[in-house]
Amino acid sequence: MALTRNGSIDVDVAIVGAGMAGLSAALELQRAGRSIAVLEARDRAGGRLESRQLADGVWIDVGGQWVGPTQDRLYSLARAHGAETFPTWTEGQNVVELGGRLTRYTGTIPKLRPHVVADVGQAMARLDRMARKVPVEAPWNAPKARQWDSQTVWSWMRHNMATPTGREMMEIAVKAVWAAMPADVSLLHLLFYIASAGNFDLLLDTDGGAQQDRFVQGAGSLAQRVADSLGEQVHYGAPVRRIEWSADGVRLMSDGVEVRAARAIVAVPATLAGRIAYDPPLPGYRDQLTQRVPMGAVIKCFAIYDEPFWRAQGLSGSTVSGSGPLTLTVDNSPPSGSPGILVGFLEGDHARSFGRVPADERRAAVLANLVQLLGPRAGQPVDFIEKSWAEEEWSRGCYEGYTPPGVLTAFGPALRAPIGALHWAGTETATKWNGYIDGALQSGERAAREVLEKAPAGAGAAVGSAAG
Numbered sequence: 001m002a003l004t005r006n007g008s009i010d011v012d013v014a015i016v017g018a019g020m021a022g023l024s025a026a027l028e029l030q031r032a033g034r035s036i037a038v039l040e041a042r043d044r045a046g047g048r049l050e051s052r053q054l055a056d057g058v059w060i061d062v063g064g065q066w067v068g069p070t071q072d073r074l075y076s077l078a079r080a081h082g083a084e085t086f087p088t089w090t091e092g093q094n095v096v097e098l099g100g101r102l103t104r105y106t107g108t109i110p111k112l113r114p115h116v117v118a119d120v121g122q123a124m125a126r127l128d129r130m131a132r133k134v135p136v137e138a139p140w141n142a143p144k145a146r147q148w149d150s151q152t153v154w155s156w157m158r159h160n161m162a163t164p165t166g167r168e169m170m171e172i173a174v175k176a177v178w179a180a181m182p183a184d185v186s187l188l189h190l191l192f193y194i195a196s197a198g199n200f201d202l203l204l205d206t207d208g209g210a211q212q213d214r215f216v217q218g219a220g221s222l223a224q225r226v227a228d229s230l231g232e233q234v235h236y237g238a239p240v241r242r243i244e245w246s247a248d249g250v251r252l253m254s255d256g257v258e259v260r261a262a263r264a265i266v267a268v269p270a271t272l273a274g275r276i277a278y279d280p281p282l283p284g285y286r287d288q289l290t291q292r293v294p295m296g297a298v299i300k301c302f303a304i305y306d307e308p309f310w311r312a313q314g315l316s317g318s319t320v321s322g323s324g325p326l327t328l329t330v331d332n333s334p335p336s337g338s339p340g341i342l343v344g345f346l347e348g349d350h351a352r353s354f355g356r357v358p359a360d361e362r363r364a365a366v367l368a369n370l371v372q373l374l375g376p377r378a379g380q381p382v383d384f385i386e387k388s389w390a391e392e393e394w395s396r397g398c399y400e401g402y403t404p405p406g407v408l409t410a411f412g413p414a415l416r417a418p419i420g421a422l423h424w425a426g427t428e429t430a431t432k433w434n435g436y437i438d439g440a441l442q443s444g445e446r447a448a449r450e451v452l453e454k455a456p457a458g459a460g461a462a463v464g465s466a467a468g
């Protein structure tokens, strides 16, 4: 890192965003001996990962928290930084509420009437089969890409699922994974997402799936630990407002600091990348993509009790609710089992509608839902914490950016294609575990590799040639 006369920083590569994508790009480039500057809008690292420590020292994640099989990059990063994991609590019976009726069950699919179970089962098997035909590097090249990208998941459900209850279950699954409604999401996007994870079960399952393990000190703490290892190369409170760029260099103007570099990696969701001013303006094709990748809507809630009282009743704390406002809950107690913590999610339409009511009204509705699912003790938490991600200026929603119909086939290639000295990262650009922390790590590695290929060692930073 070198300071120029006018106070700007000169480096080989500037990185926008200290989420897991930006951090993983930074680690790769540092390993390759490149000088870097990471510009982060918030006063912390992690982006959509954020850990908080409760008064008794227990950690919770108000953002992303789980890691599961085949998410090898994340397990390996955790090992390298000494972050311990432990299994999500699943012992006991789960509870499902559909149409006001409660049923207890074990496993992923509730014990519903056989024709409903068959309906959900055939739908999931068909989606898996179709997903296997989607090339994760270029979903727009799938044999039926146009047909699949011309309909929403809802239109597909209407034509391919026979039972209203089965469709209700599928809607819950879509909300749980995409924090959006089936009517929002392109069928092709859903199939691509399933393909990038491996199969539908991996997305939904706890044991053996994406919700299998948690981090003892939180996933957000891991991100901060990684950022701390990069030291002063990470600049906080530095939202990038404007990027001047050419084929040979970039100049980034942030609130805090100005950086000149040979290349930049913009590691933020597409819709946030679209809020940065570019000079010259980006080609219309890329700009129009950034207008078309909305973020889901989720409010993550924690009800904290002296103990996990549901365990003594033979319940796992895992619930699914058709009426809501919670879509689902999971036992989120620490490894010691004390205090008892339930995590619950308002997703899609419920996050949108309850995001607009006063916090005490929302809390009352969530607790009433918990009482319905787990009994009266659920209504008496010692603490209640919530976070609505749609309100976050530097996320603008979660869990991830999804694509509505028509976007992947018309604009898909613009997700990753570099433009001049600009490269794009972020979990939305991943081909494995798209939308997840693991995908963010993959995207950062890929963008770093692109940069290293374009600017091999010794080529020198063509700093300032973008803007003088």
Ligand SMILES: Cc1cc2nc3c(=O)[nH]c(=O)nc-3n(C[C@H](O)[C@H](O)[C@H](O)COP(=O)(O)OP(=O)(O)OC[C@H]3O[C@@H](n4cnc5c(N)ncnc54)[C@H](O)[C@@H]3O)c2cc1C
Pocket (backbone or CB within 6 Å): 016, 017, 018, 019, 020, 021, 022, 039, 040, 041, 042, 045, 046, 047, 048, 049, 062, 063, 064, 065, 066, 067, 238, 239, 240, 241, 267, 268, 269, 272, 276, 298, 300, 389, 394, 395, 397, 398, 399, 400, 425, 426, 427, 428, 435, 436, 437, 438, 440
């Ligand atoms: C409630 C919730 C639950 C989730 N659960 C899970 C889970 O259990 N497991 C899982 O794998 N994933 C989960 N996710 C998704 C996961 O958090 C994301 O996939 C991942 O963190 C994305 O990382 P990223 O680096 O691509 O993006 P981000 O984390 O969004 O990082 C982008 C960074 O860029 C910064 N930024 C934005 N604009 C600018 C700008 N103009 N200038 C400078 N900085 C900027 C942001 O502040 C942010 O730090 C969850 C997300 C949420 C919110």
